[in-house]
Amino acid sequence: MPPRAARGADEQRFWLSWPEPSRSELATAQAERWWRLHRALGKEAPRLGRLVVAEQSFQHPQVPGEQRALGHWPSANGAGASPQPLRLIDPQGRVVVAYGPEITPQAVMKDVRRLLKRNPAAPR
Structure with a gap:
């Protein structure tokens, strides 16, 4: 679910969400990877x-x-399933796409662009 502080004026915002890895260097690399993807939009x-x-x-x-x-990163298929490392979430908090560990930024970018194109922004 999108953070409460981010809801309201941003009702049409989609979210790219992931659990932070426990190792600092992996966490930094992952945050920078998705930041670069975000800027490329x-x-x-x-x-x-x-x-x-x-x-x-x-x-x-x-x-x-x-x-x-x-908080706790929820598992999609119950307690025994391994969590997906990345999710694309719609403005209502529903998971649109859950990616596996082998996902590339290019594949995510393709999905994000397709999603934004098919869901035009509301007029202001």
Whole structure:
């Protein structure tokens, strides 16, 4: 679910969300990877938010525009299933796409652009 502080004026915002890895260097690399993808969206960037979830504390410095939440990363298929490392979430908090560990930024970018194209921004 998108963070409460980010809801309201941003009702049309989609979210890219992931659990923070426990190793600091992996957490930093992952945050920077998704920040670069976000910047590459250009004028569509305000329609996508980035939310990183950590169990107890954050291992990486916060990158610009990143939202943070402390909590448990929920498993999609029950307690025994391994969690997906990345999810694309709609403005209502529903998971649109859950990616496996082998996902590339190019594949995510393709999905994000397709999603934003098929869901035009509301007129202001």
